[in-house]
Amino acid sequence: MDEQRRAAVETWLRGASGDPALAIIGAVLLSGGAIQQNWAIDVEHRGSVEAWVLRTDNAATLAVSLPRAAEYRLLQAAQAAGVTVPEPLFLCEDATVAGAPFFVMRRVKGIAAGYRVVKSELLGGGRVALAEALGQELARIHSIRPPRPDLAFLGDAPADAARAFIAAQRAALDRQHAPRPAIEWGLRHLEREAPAPVPAVLTHNDFRTGNLMLDEQGVTAVLDWEFAAWGDGHADLGWLCAKCWRFGNLAQEAGGIGPRAALYAGYGGVDDASVRWWELAAHIRWAVIAVDQAARHISGTEPNLELALTGHIVPELELEILRMTGVPDA
Structure with a gap:
C-alpha cells in the first residue's frame, strides 16, 4: 500500500471509527486473493493496537463476484445467524479513498492454506x-x-x-x-x-x-x-x-x-x-x-x-x- 493510499485510508478510518488519533502502523498484502486484495493492517485505536484486514478489489475480477458492500452486509447477516466469520467493522463505498470500495474486518488467527x-x-x-x-x-x-x-x-x-x-x-x-x-x-x-x-x-x-x-x-x-x-x-x-x-x-x-x-x-x-x-x-x-x-x-x-x-x-x-x-x- 503506497503512502498516499495509506494516508487516505487512515483519514477515512478516523472518521468512521470516531477516533481522531487512529493510526495505521503496519500494512502487509496477504497472500492469495486472485479476485480480491486483502491487506493485514495493524492499527493504533483508542489506546491499543488492533489487528484488522482491509478487503478491496484486485485488478482481475469476475463479473459474478459481488461488490464489497454486498459482501460486508453478508458478513453482518452471517454473524447474526451464528456463523463464525470475521467481525465486520467498517464499510467504505467511496472509491476515491483507496481506488475501489473496501471494507474492514477484524483479523482472525488460523490456517487456511x-x-x-x-x-x-x-x-x-x-x-x-x-x-x-x-x-x-x-x-x-x-x-x-x-x-x-x-x-x-x-x-x-x-x-x-x-x-x-x-x-x-x-x-x-x-x-x-x-x-x-x-x-x-x-x-x-x-x-x-x-x-x-x-x-x-x-x-x-x-x-x-x-x-x-x-x-x-x-x-x-x-x-x-x-x-x-x-x-x-x-x-x-x-x-x-x-x-x-x-x-x-x-x-x-x-x-x-x-x-x-x-x-x-x-x-x-x-x-x-x-x-x-x-x-x-x-x-x-x-x-x-x-x-x-x-x-x-x-x-x-x-x-x-x-x-x-x-x-x-x-x-x-x-x-x-x-x-x-x-x-x-x-
Missing part, C-alpha cells in the same frame, strides 16, 4: 470433529432464508436452483469459441438426473478448503462471501466434497479434511443423492470458470499468468466429469 490444512490431524480436534464443525457452519448459513430486505441485492430466489444452474453453465459455455463436449456431456447428465426443487436458502457458493480459517480448536472464520446467492443448500455440501477441492487428500471426502459422514452428521442429515448431483455440478462449474479465465488471458484482453495457468486444470476436471457420469475407461 489448503495444502497445509489437509495434512493436519490436529486442526479442529481431529478430522471427524472438524468435518462435523464444518457441517454445523453450513447449517447456520442455510438458516438464512429469503425474503431478506437487508440482502435485497441478491435478487429473487430461483424457483428451481438445479435447472437455473444448468441454464447458466450452458450459457457460459455458449459464449466460448471452442467446443467442450465433456462439459456438455456432464450438463446433459445433470439435466436428466436433476433433483426436485427445494426451498431456497443462502448459499455461500465457495465454501471449501482454502476459504476456511482453522486452528486446533475448530473453525475461526468462514471467508470469501463474494459468490453468495439464494439457492439449494446441497450445492455448498457438494462444492466442499468435490475432488478438486481435496488438495490431493482424496480419501477424506469432505474437502480433504474429514469423512463425508461426519460432515453430514454435523449438518443434521442430508439427501446424499442431491449432494452427489451438486458434487458433479461443482466440477462442471469450476471447469466453466477455468475455461472463462483462460479465455480472458488468451484473448489478450487481460494478460495474466494466474488466469493462463487456471486453464491447465480444465482437462483434469473434464476427466473427472466423465468418471462421475459413468463413462467407461475414463
